[in-house]
Amino acid sequence: MAQSTPPPQPAEGNPYAQQPTEGNPYAQQPGAMPPPPAPFAPAPPAPARGNVALGLVVAVVAALVTAGIYGAIVGATEYEIGYAAVGVGFLIGLAAGKLGGSHPVLPVVSAVLSLGAVYAGQLIGIAMIGADASGMSVMTIFTDHFDVVTKAWSEEADLLTFVFLGVGAFAAFSGAKKAAA
Template structure:
């Protein structure tokens, strides 16, 4: 007969795929990593609000940079990036990592820059053209004429700004949603 001090400890056989097989009795497994889930509906609403706010800021900057002597607007590329980034941040922060929200960030970035340019031109026309109605009246009541004039004024830099706003909206939504 063997003595108790001579007995070999018996170990439990390790089961494949069970990381807790060697765990002490009574110990609990670590809690799972928190899963980040966003509220897509809230993110879409906040993304649209951010797009409208950013478009208003963009219009105000266009109006402020208008040179009456030259009849030109100074366009600022970082402003288009900021518009897209603001929208993308709202979408990603509240909606999580969602590819649809990233695409929406790109689309809303372009829409916000276009609306900002249109309303900025309406502000300029209301201020500097004699007999012109108020900017809101130009924007809402004469939108088709405003849009046609804006289309004629488009150049390569405008398309670059659309691309910058779209890229910023997409990438910031992706990074802030992770």
Template sequence: MSQPVPPPNQPYDGQPQAPKPADGNPYAGQQPGRPQPGAQFGGGAPFAPVAPARDNLALGLVVAFVAALVAAGIYGAIIGATKHEIGYAAVGVGAIVGFAAGKVGGRNPALPVLGGLFALIGVYAGQLLGEAIIISKLPGSPYSVTEIFTEHFSDLNTVWKEDSDFISILFFVVAAVVAFSTAKKTAD
């Protein structure tokens, strides 16, 4: 038995190929009973891509909280390295938390509010971490950052309160507002 030879530069799967239409109709050459590549079984429109998980309040809250912790670590490292609070970093904490809450959680009206709360937690934790890094780097300091957090947390909080001023409070407000607005914008 001999098989037909395919024309050059065309795929061959053992079935005769229909000629390609010259009039631009993409369905004119379709063979009955054989779906086109990427089409559903039996022909038709291609499968739609799977939509990302959205409008999930619980997942949005978890992701926003994790984002707050990660942003707090980055913010604390910046404070510890520069020995100054930087306003843009606090804005970044709010933006990261709000983006995470809005993208994953969707349009639930509780997410922007809780995202703002998580941004406050992130800024507070970041400022505490920055203070702990600064204290651990003092000449003669016998404590590591971990020891300061675990064994001397109340002293760390007292130092943080003494170092806080109007600008520190302003960073809290700005981070919460940025988180709230970013969550609302990214949820749309």
């Protein structure tokens, strides 16, 4: 009767020693050398952070976009929605903080931009409501009859309107602080 011998064990501490192949054509072959180390590859560039000018530009773009979205929401629902104002402020602050870093001017500018974006969104919403009522386009109402739109805003403004402005500004300030951390 033939006895089987155990497979040879690699030399202790040598990970490149001969391993049992047991029919595996891809197993380590005797005397094989380890693969050469990969050539030096530069690390991918880090995302742009700490660039205050870029943070300000992105915050302005975010303010314009979110003002339009908030205006569409106000115009479609004919209501001011507080969560939307918080979202406007937070997105502006997030954009400024992520790309602008922790510069102390960014939260303040984000809050001011948020005030403008929420106000502009409310004006756009009023223009949309006026366009539905009059049959004119929103752009015609907003550009040619801007005085009527602002007068309608000032007549409709109540305590809740100013609360939404303040909450949006607070969300922008805190969003910029948190995004920069």
